[in-house]
Amino acid sequence: MDFTLSPEQLLIKDSVARFAAGDHAGTEKWPQFAELGWLAIGAPDELGGFGGPIETLLLMEQFGRGLVRSPYVAQVVLAGQILRAAERTELLERLVEGTERFAVAYEEPQARYDPAAVKTTAVREGEAFVLTGTKVRVLDASTANTLIVSARTGDEISLFAIPANAPNITREPYASEDGYDVANLRLDGVRVDAAQLIGPLGDGLALLDRALDHATAALCAEGLGLMSLMLEATVEYTKQRQQFGVPIGSFQALQHRMAEMFIEVELARSVAYMAAMTLDEKADDPVARRRGVSAAKVQMAKSGRFVGQNAIQLHGGIGMSEEYKVGHYFKRMTMVERLLGDGQYHVARYIASRGAAVTAAPDRDPVGASGSRAS
Amino acid sequence: MDLAFSPEDRAFRDEVRDFIATHLPADIRRKIQAGDHLVKDDYARWQRILFERGWVASGWPKELGGTGWGPIQRHIFYEEIAYGWAPRLLPFGLHMVAPVIIEFGNDAQRARYLPKIASGEEFWCQGYSEPGAGSDLASLSTRAERQGDTYLINGTKTWITAAQWADWIFVLARTDPNAKKQEGISFILVDMKTPGVTVRPIETIDGGKEINEVHLENVVVPVANLVGKENEGWTCAKFLLEHERTGTAGIAGCRQQLETLHELIAHESIDDPRLDERIAQVEIELEALAFTELRTLAAESAGKRPGPESSILKIKGTEIQQALSELALDALGPYAESHLAPKYFNYRKTSIYAGSNEIQKNIIAKRILKL
Numbered sequence: 085m086d087f088t089l090s091p092e093q094l095l096i097k098d099s100v101a102r103f104a105a106g107d108h109a110g111t112e113k114w115p116q117f118a119e120l121g122w123l124a125i126g127a128p129d130e131l132g133g134f135g136g137p138i139e140t141l142l143l144m145e146q147f148g149r150g151l152v153r154s155p156y157v158a159q160v161v162l163a164g165q166i167l168r169a170a171e172r173t174e175l176l177e178r179l180v181e182g183t184e185r186f187a188v189a190y191e192e193p194q195a196r197y198d199p200a201a202v203k204t205t206a207v208r209e210g211e212a213f214v215l216t217g218t219k220v221r222v223l224d225a226s227t228a229n230t231l232i233v234s235a236r237t238g239d240e241i242s243l244f245a246i247p248a249n250a251p252n253i254t255r256e257p258y259a260s261e262d263g264y265d266v267a268n269l270r271l272d273g274v275r276v277d278a279a280q281l282i283g284p285l286g287d288g289l290a291l292l293d294r295a296l297d298h299a300t301a302a303l304c305a306e307g308l309g310l311m312s313l314m315l316e317a318t319v320e321y322t323k324q325r326q327q328f329g330v331p332i333g334s335f336q337a338l339q340h341r342m343a344e345m346f347i348e349v350e351l352a353r354s355v356a357y358m359a360a361m362t363l364d365e366k367a368d369d370p371v372a373r374r375r376g377v378s379a380a381k382v383q384m385a386k387s388g389r390f391v392g393q394n395a396i397q398l399h400g401g402i403g404m405s406e407e408y409k410v411g412h413y414f415k416r417m418t419m420v421e422r423l424l425g426d427g428q429y430h431v432a433r434y435i436a437s438r439g440a441a442v443t444a445a446p447d448r449d450p451v452g453a454s455g456s457r458a459s
Numbered sequence: 460m461d462l463a464f465s466p467e468d469r470a471f472r473d474e475v476r477d478f479i480a481t482h483l484p485a486d487i488r489r490k491i492q493a494g495d496h497l498v499k500d501d502y503a504r505w506q507r508i509l510f511e512r513g514w515v516a517s518g519w520p521k522e523l524g525g526t527g528w529g530p531i532q533r534h535i536f537y538e539e540i541a542y543g544w545a546p547r548l549l550p551f552g553l554h555m556v557a558p559v560i561i562e563f564g565n566d567a568q569r570a571r572y573l574p575k576i577a578s579g580e581e582f583w584c585q586g587y588s589e590p591g592a593g594s595d596l597a598s599l600s601t602r603a604e605r606q607g608d609t610y611l612i613n614g615t616k617t618w619i620t621a622a623q624w625a626d627w628i629f630v631l632a633r634t635d636p637n638a639k640k641q642e643g644i645s646f647i648l649v650d651m652k653t654p655g656v657t658v659r660p661i662e663t664i665d666g667g668k669e670i671n672e673v674h675l676e677n678v679v680v681p682v683a684n685l686v687g688k689e690n691e692g693w694t695c696a697k698f699l700l701e702h703e704r705t706g707t708a709g710i711a712g713c714r715q716q717l718e719t720l721h722e723l724i725a726h727e728s729i730d731d732p733r734l735d736e737r738i739a740q741v742e743i744e745l746e747a748l749a750f751t752e753l754r755t756l757a758a759e760s761a762g763k764r765p766g767p768e769s770s771i772l773k774i775k776g777t778e779i780q781q782a783l784s785e786l787a788l789d790a791l792g793p794y795a796e797s798h799l800a801p802k803y804f805n806y807r808k809t810s811i812y813a814g815s816n817e818i819q820k821n822i823i824a825k826r827i828l829k830l
Contacts (some may be wrong), residue, residue: 085461085462085463085464085465085753085757087462087754087758088460089460138460322830333830334830336821339825339830340824342824343820343823343824344820346827346828347686347771349792351744352752353748353751355746355747360460361462364595378748379742379743379746382740382743383744386740430745431736431739432736434739435736435739438742
């Protein structure tokens with residue numbers, strides 16, 4: 085058992101931290117990301133790829149700390165993991181180079197996060213498919229050249245890669261509360277050929293489910309970064325801010341609250357690593373993977389809400405101010421809490437995957453040990 | 460970064476598991492599974508069995524009879540104790556006074572006390588808290604007056620687990636009444652058979668009689684029973700408290716509690732999604748804490764001393780233990796008055812003992828957040 089980072093991992097962490105601490109607002113940094121190799125994390129060796137979930141964690145934690153607004157999770161982790169598992173090397177290569185960008189359109193108005201709740205249909209017409217339906221909350225769709233869309237092919241779900249400017253697609257972009265690029269999508273008889281199928285016909289849900297776990301773990305890492313910075317900012321502020329002639333951080337009511345925030349950050353750190361390691365070490369065990377990642381997201385949502393709300397509270401009025409940074413971290417945290425499934429959704433998913441694990445031998449493995457022991 | 464246990468650690472786990480399965484007396488296992496109170500002989504028998512296997516003195520140096528385990532092996536051993544429904548080893552001798560004697564005592568004291576602590580021949584209890592000194596331990600008022608080669612001890616110690624079984628008590632007493640609070644205290648070993656020592660049981664809200672008040676009235680103790688230097692007992696006290704906090708998360712025990720809870724729900728055919736969700740929430744927090752403990756252990760293995768981070772384990776571990784006892788109560792609904800209510804009542808103690816959870820938050824605020 086060893087939690088120390090390798091020299092290569094430390095290097096990634098430091099270079100991302102430097103970027104995140106600098107001026108990264110507004111301008112599009114994608115070519116820089118490609119140059120630094122960040123788009124190649126989790127890609128296969130032959131594409132110059134390296135690392136995996138732990139490296140993604142290191143990057144996303146620093147993005148969180150620096151409040152870096154980036155389509156990384158949606159366009160690199162989520163889309164990249166789909167393309168990798170579907171062995172679409174030619175598309176993945178363009179993703180890694182930064183020459184093509186992918187958004188994943190899987191959620192529908194009635195779905196409440198569930199990737200299986202798909203009404204969009206792909207009807208076969210000879211060698212082609214015709215897609216009709218509505219997708220919502222497509223993350224980072226505006227900057228994508230290609231949309232990966234889930235659609236029902238009979239009883240099963242399949243994925244299709246569609247040029248974003250294909251006829252009969254309407255994108256309705258909007259900005260989410262934290263300023264992220266989101267879009268709703270209408271497909272009115274979009275014609276694709278069989279070569280645009282991503283993965284085998286009917287394998288869409290398994291591909292999505294796995295890639296969503298990777299993306300969720302990445303969000304947990306971002307959440308960790310957001311929370312740790314909010315805690316530090318709060319502790320710092322309460323040491324400076326004077327009331328009644330003393331720093332307010334000397335009051336026990338506030339000290340205990342910050343101690344509780346500290347505990348939540350440490351639990352969040354644990355589950356962020358737990359999720360990454362589950363993806364690493366339980367790659368062939370979808371039940372353990374789902375359980376580990378959903379557990380992480382539940383804890384992250386709970387801890388993140390506590391730390392975020394109390395960061396605002398302990399800052400007092402200044403915490404409410406649009407000019408001050410903590411409010412922006414809080415808003416992003418609130419989005420991260422919900423993206424790709426909120427606590428409610430993931431607790432249900434955790435319970436469902438726990439039931440499936442009852443027959444698994446209790447190996448007392450550190451990852452997900454209590455789940456596998458439950459009956 | 461590698462989370463897996465090494466092959467040696469896995470083999471060690473199997474060895475411990477097999478040993479417990481084959482050597483734990485069946486009557487003791489049944490009592491623990493049923494949640495019954497153990498008697499002294501149960502603890503003594505089990506300690507003797509482990510002692511003969513060389514598995515009691517974890518954390519002691521090897522030359523003094525220690526097991527030679529690293530933090531990970533120690534962790535594995537205590538997990539298997541819980542998973543195997545075996546009694547815990549009472550910590551007052553093995554993990555409280557022994558480390559103090561090893562660190563601060565002299566050779567004569569090590570030779571006199573350690574072997575009998577290891578074998579379980581002598582049981583110990585902890586004379587720290589007083590009616591007027593709980594969280595503010597340094598305000599204790601028990602006096603030890605030096606009279607030639609003896610101390611004359613007067614005072615009352617309270618909340619003492621297992622005092623009714625103990626052969627010895629280690630006492631914090633004031634040897635310099637004029638010194639500043641922490642500075643006039645000494646760490647003294649007292650034979651429970653000494654005239655003037657009386658034990659009065661305190662019945663707890665769960666009906667238990669495991670804790671006691673110990674009165675010390677004109678108790679005469681040889682100066683040779685002083686551990687460390689006179690008036691420097693606070694150093695021993697702090698050292699001991701840090702030892703006490705590690706391992707208080709009780710994660711393996713919580714996993715057992717969870718399993719029992721799931722069995723109960725299956726047995727009673729309770730079908731309540733709200734309950735399932737509450738249990739899942741606690742279970743997830745337990746996983747998060749278990750992982751936190753592994754991070755602490757890995758740091759310890761790499762040579763880092765257990766620090767104030769152990770307060771996280773104490774606070775969250777006891778909160779989870781309490782939450783699980785509460786869930787068991789709620790799961791049984793109208794039938795919960797049976798044996799589950801006493802357990803729920805009993806578990807309220809966990810957030811009070813070993814430094815209340817509020818004191819732990821003070822420690823985090825001061826020593827980690829530097830507030």
